Amino acid sequence: MTTPVSKLAQLRELSVVVADTGDYEAIKRLQPVDCTTNPTLVKKALDLPVYAGLIERELAWGRQQAGDCGAVVDEVADRLTVGVGAMLAGLVPGRVSTEVDADLSHDTAATVAKARRFVAMYAERGVPRDKVLIKIAATWEGIQAARQLQAEGIDCNLTLIFNPTQALACAEAGAFLISPFVGRILDWYVARGQTPASIDEDPGVIFVRAVYAGFKRRGFATVVMGASFRSTAQVEALAGCDRLTISPELLEKLDADCGPLPRKLAPGEVDKREEAPVDAARFAAALAADPMASEKLAGGIATFAQDLQALRALIAERLAA
Template sequence: MNQLEGLKQFTTVVADSGDIESIYHYTPQDVTTNPSLILKAARLSSYQTLLENVLIYARKQGGNRETKIINASDKLAVNIGVEILKKVPGRISTEVDARLSFDRDMCIAKARKIVSLYQEQGIHKSRVMIKIASTWEGIKAAEELEKDGINCNLTLIFSFAQARACAEAGVYLISPFVGRIYDWYYQRQLLEPYSVYDDPGIKSVQAIYNYYKQHRYQTVIMGASFRKVEQILALAGCDRLTISPAMLEELCNLYQHVERKLFPSIETEAFHQPAPLSESEFRWEHNQDAMAVDQLADGIRQFARDQQNLEKILAEKL
């Protein structure tokens, strides 16, 4: 048994990619995408027919140039998602434009549009998760969408305050970014010598996992953004882990025993869930973590840049 197979004994494995062929080889349950992955996919020769179909769709929808570009971009993300769903049994996560991260109502509108585009192609909303950045506005948008039966994947989780607010909002799934937390500390030379057991990204997921299980929140925890295979293995037992094709390949080629590291609480005593954070409490608690503030802002900017670069490609072809 290789380590990928070993990991699957304890954790649902999700592929973090927009490349359909690479996904197919690793038989993941679900797949996550984001603007960066869609941008990479759009540049692959195998996607050019799909791209042409998207341009035809955008022209038929009409509107001004900006509207056509937005429609083409949304349709491309959905069409790639539809193709991926032909290869996996579970769900696809498709991301809301990061530039809407501070606008609750626009996040909701974009999410509903994405779901409707999937439904037009016969994909039920139960197979789709909407990815939204974990700002206060994004979390509140997800809270509303969940009430409508639209499941959300709250991404760019760096602080405990974000994770707590998501659980309190009844969000379906969160994605704590292990690798980007690691990056922040590594760049400041705060991880020498390195030990995975002292990795702040690993500790962040462990703390969230223990808190959720202790208070019996139903929100799924999906560790994301890994830099080392040992980070993945240190979270064996987490609800889900979303892993890049390169690291899936690495796990396939390793045959050491995989040991479960995270275990749900077995306490049977009465439990309580704390009163939900207010907006001011959330903002203050999140603000206390300099890494989280930096990385959330940087992650939103990066996804926004990749979205803009994707739109430039579409604009040239339109």
């Protein structure tokens, strides 16, 4: 009798599966290759028993510091971010994606400085740079920061990808990985009454398939990692994509389903013909002509920044307690 194979197991044969969570127990249970941390997840960690020792240690450190309270709060936030990431790094064979402050998204020099600092902080905790991915919003300034960091051997995950020219600029900058947001693209169209009739007409799925095909055709090494999924159908429609970062809820559903999971994406022939590289003017024009991409990029940065402010506010409250 043949043992049923779950869709999650089948997916792992086609794509690298990443957990879109910093939930320690979920990562232990689901065993993804990579995982992520960000201000929202660190804020949640403040109430999880597994992180209690780390939280108390860093809060105690913060209470001993003199000087500007805001600077101390920011430093504690960074220490907690890296501390959570270091714990998660011990659970996965791959990497921990760590988000640079969203309020630096339009500042190349500050983004580079913060990324270097995170890498150094991880190293102090015994986590080498090849276990870390620095997550940066894919603004023009963020992409230029990634160009510098990649040249230094610091791998970057350029996130909030919604536009083909934006994705292309990331690959030309040598980014290790990009994260096109499948679900957020769909959300924008559904909000305007444009619900797709089938999964193959889902605009987020169509976008990632096109980016993947374009990268493979041009021989780019940049990894395409589909992100922000709303359903297992979206995940299944991108089976074969380099990587897929999936929430624990959807991972559980895929693990419980033993139906067939065919490959949907595969690299084709490479055609490295010379094409003019994306410059700042072309990048700006492409985003300006794409209201979905420009709105979702700006909105994503604003949401990430709000999450960071919420984390800092909670830390300030705990330090004062």
